[in-house]
Amino acid sequence: GDSVTQMEGPVTLSEEAFLTINCTYTATGYPSLFWYVQYPGEGLQLLLKATKADDKGSNKGFEATYRKETTSFHLEKGSVQVSDSAVYFCALSDPQGGSEKLVFGKGTKLTVNP
Amino acid sequence: NAGVTQTPKFRILKIGQSMTLQCAQDMNHNYMYWYRQDPGMGLKLIYYSVGAGITDKGEVPNGYNVSRSTTEDFPLRLELAAPSQTSVYFCASSYSKAGSKLFFGSGTQLSVL
Numbered sequence: 001g002d003s004v005t006q007m008e009g010p011v012t013l014s015e016e017a018f019l020t021i022n023c024t025y026t027a028t029g030y031p032s033l034f035w036y037v038q039y040p041g042e043g044l045q046l047l048l049k050a051t052k053a054d055d056k057g058s059n060k061g062f063e064a065t066y067r068k069e070t071t072s073f074h075l076e077k078g079s080v081q082v083s084d085s086a087v088y089f090c091a092l093s094d095p096q097g098g099s100e101k102l103v104f105g106k107g108t109k110l111t112v113n114p
Numbered sequence: 115n116a117g118v119t120q121t122p123k124f125r126i127l128k129i130g131q132s133m134t135l136q137c138a139q140d141m142n143h144n145y146m147y148w149y150r151q152d153p154g155m156g157l158k159l160i161y162y163s164v165g166a167g168i169t170d171k172g173e174v175p176n177g178y179n180v181s182r183s184t185t186e187d188f189p190l191r192l193e194l195a196a197p198s199q200t201s202v203y204f205c206a207s208s209y210s211k212a213g214s215k216l217f218f219g220s221g222t223q224l225s226v227l
Contacts, residue, residue: 043218
């Protein structure tokens with residue numbers, strides 16, 4: 001079945017450091033890919049998405065490129081801030097593969113120190 | 115603009131007790147979902163609904179029941195609470211299929227002791 005694998009956390013960075021959170025996926029069809037973010041004490045929010053190969057999703061300085069050849073959707077940010085401290089979830093939906101629901105990775109906790 | 119509202123925010127149950135987690139959305143979304151989030155395990159889908167009167171099981175439905183009598187409301191029922199149901203529960207909604215954006219509530223933290 002469909003699955004998402006994220007890098008293990010937690011990740012701790014200093015402010016203004018470069019961030020990469022790796023995400024790879026397995027899917028039967030041609031999935032859409034997502035990054036959701038969960039700030040402390042809150043529900044998840046959509047951060048960015050990409051619906052086809054080579055698409056780049058971007059929002060709030062974060063970027064991720066849909067790489068079909070490597071089945072990856074790594075999240076990057078050039079300069080993190082303390083306010084980026086949160087848990088980040090990679091997810092996919094694969095309607096053509098029979099799954100209309102979102103499949104989530106386990107999440108990666110990011111802590112940014114001043 | 116309320117979005118997805120979940121109640122209660124926190125609850126402690128004794129083994130064998132029952133309760134209903136409430137979820138309401140005011141965006142006229144057809145699709146609604148219940149997830150549970152266990153530490154380090156990501157989110158697991160419990161039940162979902164594609165419209166009023168239609169519900170279906172997700173990955174981990176055992177021990178739970180749902181109903182969808184209106185577009186707005188999607189309550190989750192725990193009949194005989196067990197310690198394994200200690201978790202954070204999230205309700206979510208979307209306008210159409212999961213390829214569209216999901217809107218999440220702020221969660222219910224449930225402990226079964």
